Amino acid sequence: MSQRIEAKDLNIYYGSFLAVAGVTMSIEPRSVTALIGPSGCGKSTFLRTLNRMHEVIPGARVEGTVDIDGVDLYAPGVDPVAVRRQVGMVFQRPNPFPTMSIAENVLAGVRLNNRRINKSDAADLVEQSLRAANLWNEVKDRLDRPGSGLSGGQQQRLCIARAVAVRPRVLLMDEPCSALDPISTLAIEDLVAELKSSYTIIIVTHNMQQAARVSDRTGFFNLEEAGQPGRLVEIDDTATIFSTPGKQATEDYISGRFG
Amino acid sequence: MAATDTTATGTAPPVGTSEDLQAALSRVDPVRKRKDRAMRLVVYLAFTLAMVPLVSLVWSVLSRGSGRLDAYFLLHSMRNVFGGMDAGGAYHAILGTLLVTGWAALISVPIGLMVAVYLVEYGTGKLARAVTFLVDVMTGIPSIVAGLFAFALFYLAVGPQKAGIIGSVALAVLMTPVVVRSSEEMLRLVPNELREASYALGVPKWLTIIKVVLRTAVAGLTTGVMIAVARVIGETAPLIITVGMTASINRDVFHENMMTLPVFVYDQYGRGLTSCAPGAVDCVPTINFDRAWAAALTLIIIVMLLNLVARAVSRWFAPKVRG
Amino acid sequence: MLENGALENGLENGDGLENGDASENGDASENGDASENGDASTRRAAVAVADRLAVTGRRSGRGLDRGFRYLAVTSGVLIVMVLAAVAIFLVVQAWPALRAGRSVSDEVGWIPDGSSVLEAVGPLVFGTVLAALVALAVAVPVAIGIALFISHYAPRRLASALGYLVDLLAAIPSVVYGLWGVMVLAPLLHPVFSWLVRWLGWIPLFAGDSAGNASNPPRVLMTASLVLAVMILPIITAVCREVFLTTPTLHEEAALALGATRWEMIRMAVLPYGRSGIVSASMLGLGRALGETMAVLMVLSPGMLYSLKMLVGSQQQTIAANIAAKFNDASPMGHSALIATGLALFVITMMVNMAARAIVARRKDFSGAN
Numbered sequence: 018m019s020q021r022i023e024a025k026d027l028n029i030y031y032g033s034f035l036a037v038a039g040v041t042m043s044i045e046p047r048s049v050t051a052l053i054g055p056s057g058c059g060k061s062t063f064l065r066t067l068n069r070m071h072e073v074i075p076g077a078r079v080e081g082t083v084d085i086d087g088v089d090l091y092a093p094g095v096d097p098v099a100v101r102r103q104v105g106m107v108f109q110r111p112n113p114f115p116t117m118s119i120a121e122n123v124l125a126g127v128r129l130n131n132r133r134i135n136k137s138d139a140a141d142l143v144e145q146s147l148r149a150a151n152l153w154n155e156v157k158d159r160l161d162r163p164g165s166g167l168s169g170g171q172q173q174r175l176c177i178a179r180a181v182a183v184r185p186r187v188l189l190m191d192e193p194c195s196a197l198d199p200i201s202t203l204a205i206e207d208l209v210a211e212l213k214s215s216y217t218i219i220i221v222t223h224n225m226q227q228a229a230r231v232s233d234r235t236g237f238f239n240l241e242e243a244g245q246p247g248r249l250v251e252i253d254d255t256a257t258i259f260s261t262p263g264k265q266a267t268e269d270y271i272s273g274r275f276g
Numbered sequence: 277m278a279a280t281d282t283t284a285t286g287t288a289p290p291v292g293t294s295e296d297l298q299a300a301l302s303r304v305d306p307v308r309k310r311k312d313r314a315m316r317l318v319v320y321l322a323f324t325l326a327m328v329p330l331v332s333l334v335w336s337v338l339s340r341g342s343g344r345l346d347a348y349f350l351l352h353s354m355r356n357v358f359g360g361m362d363a364g365g366a367y368h369a370i371l372g373t374l375l376v377t378g379w380a381a382l383i384s385v386p387i388g389l390m391v392a393v394y395l396v397e398y399g400t401g402k403l404a405r406a407v408t409f410l411v412d413v414m415t416g417i418p419s420i421v422a423g424l425f426a427f428a429l430f431y432l433a434v435g436p437q438k439a440g441i442i443g444s445v446a447l448a449v450l451m452t453p454v455v456v457r458s459s460e461e462m463l464r465l466v467p468n469e470l471r472e473a474s475y476a477l478g479v480p481k482w483l484t485i486i487k488v489v490l491r492t493a494v495a496g497l498t499t500g501v502m503i504a505v506a507r508v509i510g511e512t513a514p515l516i517i518t519v520g521m522t523a524s525i526n527r528d529v530f531h532e533n534m535m536t537l538p539v540f541v542y543d544q545y546g547r548g549l550t551s552c553a554p555g556a557v558d559c560v561p562t563i564n565f566d567r568a569w570a571a572a573l574t575l576i577i578i579v580m581l582l583n584l585v586a587r588a589v590s591r592w593f594a595p596k597v598r599g
Numbered sequence: 600m601l602e603n604g605a606l607e608n609g610l611e612n613g614d615g616l617e618n619g620d621a622s623e624n625g626d627a628s629e630n631g632d633a634s635e636n637g638d639a640s641t642r643r644a645a646v647a648v649a650d651r652l653a654v655t656g657r658r659s660g661r662g663l664d665r666g667f668r669y670l671a672v673t674s675g676v677l678i679v680m681v682l683a684a685v686a687i688f689l690v691v692q693a694w695p696a697l698r699a700g701r702s703v704s705d706e707v708g709w710i711p712d713g714s715s716v717l718e719a720v721g722p723l724v725f726g727t728v729l730a731a732l733v734a735l736a737v738a739v740p741v742a743i744g745i746a747l748f749i750s751h752y753a754p755r756r757l758a759s760a761l762g763y764l765v766d767l768l769a770a771i772p773s774v775v776y777g778l779w780g781v782m783v784l785a786p787l788l789h790p791v792f793s794w795l796v797r798w799l800g801w802i803p804l805f806a807g808d809s810a811g812n813a814s815n816p817p818r819v820l821m822t823a824s825l826v827l828a829v830m831i832l833p834i835i836t837a838v839c840r841e842v843f844l845t846t847p848t849l850h851e852e853a854a855l856a857l858g859a860t861r862w863e864m865i866r867m868a869v870l871p872y873g874r875s876g877i878v879s880a881s882m883l884g885l886g887r888a889l890g891e892t893m894a895v896l897m898v899l900s901p902g903m904l905y906s907l908k909m910l911v912g913s914q915q916q917t918i919a920a921n922i923a924a925k926f927n928d929a930s931p932m933g934h935s936a937l938i939a940t941g942l943a944l945f946v947i948t949m950m951v952n953m954a955a956r957a958i959v960a961r962r963k964d965f966s967g968a969n
């Protein structure tokens with residue numbers, strides 16, 4: 018299910034403003050890649066270009082290519098709606114649909130393509146997805162209760178279950194733990210480690226310990242000054258980045274000298 | 277692993293998967309896609325549909341009303357005008373509208389403003405909640421009921437009669453909640469720092485309210501009042517039953533019928549077509565309709581001017597305090 | 600408080616007044632500054648203003664402070680009293696006609712012989728509600744469409760301008776709508792109505808007259824309802840638009856990230872979130888339509904029947920239009936009877952409006968956002 022991702026000379030604009038410039042990176046299948054860097058350096062913006070979610074903002078556009086397994090996401094004829102099916106996303110704050118039950122939340126994406134999914138298939142899928150998100154045991158007795166009644170950490174795992182249920186090839190996570198307490202954070206980190214066996218995962222995080230704990234490779238984004246575009250400074254094995262980074266800026270950031 | 281160059285090597289996925297992906301990326305279920313397109317069309321159509329009456333109405337009023345809207349129309353009453361005479365104007369109606377609405381503003385602005393002051397600066401507990409609720413409810417009073425109320429009020433006090441002031445009371449009932457709502461909003465925008473700074477210097481509360489709070493919010497308050505006036509100036513139904521109609525100028529709001537612009541439109545329309553004697557020189561069969569359209573245009577121009585000036589006031593003079 | 604007391608001593612009247620005048624000019628510019636430079640300067644300006652005011656204010660005793668408070672509270676009470684007064688005066692004035700029973704029909708022309716006011720108000724309530732409901736049925740889907748267009752389809756820059764255009768519809772006086780409805784819209788509608796009668800005449804609402812025709816000129820309830828629909832469009836649109844615009848981006852993105860099309864996103868995130876807003880907007884619109892006079896008065900050729908035929912004239916009448924049409928020529932008993940019908944309208948609209956407000960209030964409690 019998981020695929021290699023290649024971004025080549027990617028420039029991201031908001032109107033005439035160049036937000037992120039010249040990103041070239043390659044992401045291995047079935048690995049966790051963490052993107053770190055100071056606020057406003059464009060790591061979230063870059064993440065959103067991987068499933069074309071940035072297009073929600075009017076005036077946003079992209080130059081360069083993003084290939085998944087050799088298929089350019091920005092080629093003419095590619096539909097952003099279809100892209101988002103293949104590349105799932107989990108957001109900074111848990112966002113289950115407040116008017117839907119837990120089970121309906123899990124099925125929300127699936128129902129878009131398959132209205133007439135039969136009851137037992139649906140139940141199986143709910144269970145599988147919730148198990149995959151380590152949430153099954155906590156909610157199996159209240160699947161018909163609203164998803165907004167869960168704790169923040171459970172809601173975030175519900176969102177992961179919802180993303181996983183449509184069987185994407187890639188999973189993007191945009192600071193998935195920034196709104197959670199330490200224990201919930203740990204649960205999500207464990208989950209990421211498990212999901213790695215079937216999905217290519219890219220996670221944006223502000224927390225360097227988290228990057229060190231969960232990722233195989235780490236990319237460092239930076240911007241020289243306000244108003245300048247953000248750039249990918251370097252990307253390497255996580256161990257290398259945190260012990261012997263290739264660039265001075267990376268070392269400064271990791272050792273806490275700024276940002 | 278260190279060599280993360282741009283060309284994919286090593287674990288290249290099987291070719292078949294790549295083609296599957298290509299297919300998956302370029303195709304959304306056609307049914308879903310069609311539905312999406314159809315709904316977009318529906319939404320665009322809904323908007324266009326709403327523009328049709330607006331454009332048609334504005335065009336009708338402009339094209340049919342502008343012919344007769346001139347200085348003569350604005351400066352003459354309907355006194356001694358009858359039949360299809362090519363004469364007569366809306367001067368008495370414009371005057372009546374200004375007087376009746378002016379008195380309505382005179383009644384409702386102080387009350388509305390004080391209610392807003394009460395709600396923002398003093399109001400707590402049950403009374404404040406009741407007032408808020410009732411102001412909301414008051415915005416929903418049908419205008420004809422407000423007219424009946426004013427009629428009933430004066431009927432009990434001075435017996436059955438018509439006068440401009442009765443219409444003013446009816447309009448005031450409709451206008452007050454609008455003034456309260458907008459003023460309340462404006463007063464809440466005044467930052468608490470201003471009040472606290474004033475109290476800290478020993479300025480009593482009432483003076484703080486008048487000199488600091490109301491002074492700061494004055495542009496917003498003016499805008500709110502003008503919009504409220506614009507809202508009631510076109511009211512017709514309550515004026516038909518409280519102020520009545522007349523062909524002559526009446527400057528006395530306390531006695532006798534008055535003509536007002538909206539009622540003038542209604543009255544002229546109701547007169548219908550005039551039959552002209554064959555070969556009559558000074559006779560226009562559609563004269564009543566023409567006057568109705570011209571008066572409608574005058575009314576719309578007044579309402580739009582009020583709205584524009586109100587917006588201008590809020591844009592140019594409002595201190596943009598933080599909410 | 601201590602300062603207040605201390606400052607009160609040794610002050611003169613003229614002093615305060617002069618200071619008050621002197622502060623006029625300075626004030627305005629201070630406030631202007633405050634607006635541009637934000638918080639810190641706002642506070643500075645406030646201190647400056649208050650500083651001057653302290654001098655002005657010294658003269659004032661507790662009495663004035665209390666007096667002002669009483670004035671404010673009294674105004675609040677006045678609002679409560681006005682609303683109570685509306686109800687009371689209407690009841691008092693309606694009482695003679697209500698008490699007269701069936702004999703009221705001898706004195707009041709529009710009441711059918713042998714009917715009491717309560718019996719006569721029935722068809723009026725029926726006509727009022729029918730006209731308003733049909734207007735609502737037409738206006739709500741269009742309003743939701745416009746609101747979605749402005750909130751989720753139109754380019755951001757254009758959206759507010761378009762919203763303003765719809766608001767313009769609200770600024771046009773009702774009498775102008777009436778004039779337009781009867782002189783421009785009605786002639787255009789006749790062919791449509793004929794078509795409806797011919798092909799959909801089996802639906803009671805579209806039934807023709809005894810000869811199987813739609814009335815011409817179409818001074819019928821359907822025309823009035825369509826004009827009402829245009830008139831309530833802005834209020835419904837405005838409320839829906841506000842609600843749709845406040846849909847949390849979180850939920851919209853959640854839907855899009857699952858691979859939803861724009862419409863699917865709207866159905867998954869926007870409409871469920873805005874459901875109660877749509878309902879209360881509709882209720883507000885209904886309240887407006889129930890109480891609107893002029894459009895019906897000028898367009899409709901009235902009747903006093905319980906009739907569903909919306910394409911035939913002389914069938915129904917609404918309460919508001921009936922009052923406006925009959926009031927000026929009415930006898931004292933006639934006034935009383937019309938006020939009684941006005942009371943019925945008042946009660947109906949109050950109930951609808953209160954229901955709308957209650958829904959809005961409940962909406963605040965259950966917040967969709969987390």
